[in-house]
Amino acid sequence: MLLGKTLRSSTLRLALICIGVFGAAVCALFSYVYWSTASYVRGRSDRYIAAEHVILRQAYDRAGRDGLIATIRQRIADEHFEGGLYLLADRSLAPVAGNLRAWPPALRGSEGWGNFKAPEWTRGAAERPLLRATFETLPDGYHLLVGKDVDDLNEFVEKIKAALALTVLLTFVMGVVASIFVTRRTMRRIEAINATSLAVMQSGLGQRIPRQGTQDEWDQLADNLNLMLDRIEVLMGEVRQVTDNVAHDLRTPLARMRGRLEKAYASRRDGEHDQALIGDTLADLDSVLRMFASLTRISQIEANDRIAGFHPVNLANIAREVVELFDAAAEEKGGILSVVADHPVFVMGDRDLLFDAVANLVDNAIKHGRDAGQVTVQVTGGDGAAIISVADDGPGIPINECQQVFKRFYRLERSRRTPGNGLGLSLVAAVARLHGARIEMTDNAPGLKFKLLFPLLTGVGVDNGGAPEHAVSTRSDSPAGH
Numbered sequence: 001m002l003l004g005k006t007l008r009s010s011t012l013r014l015a016l017i018c019i020g021v022f023g024a025a026v027c028a029l030f031s032y033v034y035w036s037t038a039s040y041v042r043g044r045s046d047r048y049i050a051a052e053h054v055i056l057r058q059a060y061d062r063a064g065r066d067g068l069i070a071t072i073r074q075r076i077a078d079e080h081f082e083g084g085l086y087l088l089a090d091r092s093l094a095p096v097a098g099n100l101r102a103w104p105p106a107l108r109g110s111e112g113w114g115n116f117k118a119p120e121w122t123r124g125a126a127e128r129p130l131l132r133a134t135f136e137t138l139p140d141g142y143h144l145l146v147g148k149d150v151d152d153l154n155e156f157v158e159k160i161k162a163a164l165a166l167t168v169l170l171t172f173v174m175g176v177v178a179s180i181f182v183t184r185r186t187m188r189r190i191e192a193i194n195a196t197s198l199a200v201m202q203s204g205l206g207q208r209i210p211r212q213g214t215q216d217e218w219d220q221l222a223d224n225l226n227l228m229l230d231r232i233e234v235l236m237g238e239v240r241q242v243t244d245n246v247a248h249d250l251r252t253p254l255a256r257m258r259g260r261l262e263k264a265y266a267s268r269r270d271g272e273h274d275q276a277l278i279g280d281t282l283a284d285l286d287s288v289l290r291m292f293a294s295l296t297r298i299s300q301i302e303a304n305d306r307i308a309g310f311h312p313v314n315l316a317n318i319a320r321e322v323v324e325l326f327d328a329a330a331e332e333k334g335g336i337l338s339v340v341a342d343h344p345v346f347v348m349g350d351r352d353l354l355f356d357a358v359a360n361l362v363d364n365a366i367k368h369g370r371d372a373g374q375v376t377v378q379v380t381g382g383d384g385a386a387i388i389s390v391a392d393d394g395p396g397i398p399i400n401e402c403q404q405v406f407k408r409f410y411r412l413e414r415s416r417r418t419p420g421n422g423l424g425l426s427l428v429a430a431v432a433r434l435h436g437a438r439i440e441m442t443d444n445a446p447g448l449k450f451k452l453l454f455p456l457l458t459g460v461g462v463d464n465g466g467a468p469e470h471a472v473s474t475r476s477d478s479p480a481g482h
Helices: 002-008 010-077 151-203 217-266 271-302 315-332 351-368 424-434
Strands: 084-089 095-098 111-116 131-137 143-149 311-314 336-340 346-349 374-382 385-392 438-443 448-455
Touching: 010 084, 010 095, 010 131, 010 143, 010 151, 151 217, 217 271, 311 315, 311 351, 315 336, 315 351, 315 374, 315 385, 346 351, 346 448, 351 374, 351 385, 351 424, 351 448, 424 438, 424 448
Parallel strands: 336 374
Antiparallel strands: 084 095, 084 143, 111 131, 131 143, 311 346, 374 385, 385 448, 438 448
């Protein structure tokens, strides 16, 4: 099964194509090596033969035929010239002097080069060696042949040829074997990913891609895909939780509305009573619509649709406006709402979204803090960060629920009696992500402090009305981030 997929895989085809290209390059290289080696070996032999021919011709030119014969005999007797081939033949090609008993039939014409095998040239050898010689016709009509035994050289060249051919063959064989091995290994890992993908589609997100423990790129891919599956599983869990929370939060107002309408339907018409029923029903509908509006707003923020409209915003002005808006609500609970924002602190962002985020934090602090409590909004800037914090002296949040409160519709048990839908802190988290900010929750001893840490916008001038004149740069080394 796996072997069949391996042989049909595009990876193997690509590997074989690469091997073919590489093999062609290797063949061309080895062919050049063979050609250059053989040319060098044969050229060296030819130069030796040509030098000997020149010496013999000079002897002929100086001392005539007798001098040539004496030189030939001297060469044959000298061990230094063992392997040399010499022959002087008359006009009828009958041998006159030399160590070759007959003129080779393969050498025809007045001069030239040639290879041949002479049965007379045995020197006790079992096989006829390959000889190479140059020849010419002398002015007196005699024929001079000078050559050399090149059988060893030819054997050397043939061995080089065989070695190169074997190397090329081994290269192709090893390349094919390596390609099949690598492709088979690749296919095994791909099959593991495919099998896990099918298992995820059939049985859910509980499956994970196995790792081999080699720490190679396949293990890295498996880690990334497993992290993706973990993230999808978390998101699906959040979707299920949101669905359950939406159903739970909609059930109560819808049930109240149905009960009122059913009661009104079964009762006689009473203008004043009907008016009150319609008002209560509209209030419940407004609550439901506000819930969906908040969900839509969070989705729009998370889609990053509003980044293009960012401009310098003074957090101190936003803090003062939010405190002014909620001052009356704090007084109703007998509490004190104060702001500490002595200096302008600028960030790059969307003013309306930042106002909504701070307003949600202040609203939560007033609602869930203690009666007659203290809520403080503070704006500071320095060390590359712009910080706006909202602190209260209420009961705070349990440690194990600190990260849960940013989920949509999540509400603490003690908060379910208060108005709200659990979307406020989700909106705050979405605004923070959009602005590259970090959220911190710390114990205010007593109470809770929320901090939003933004990248500080530096080099911004302020006119008389508190509006920014220009922006120079945003500090990228800020500790803020999400």
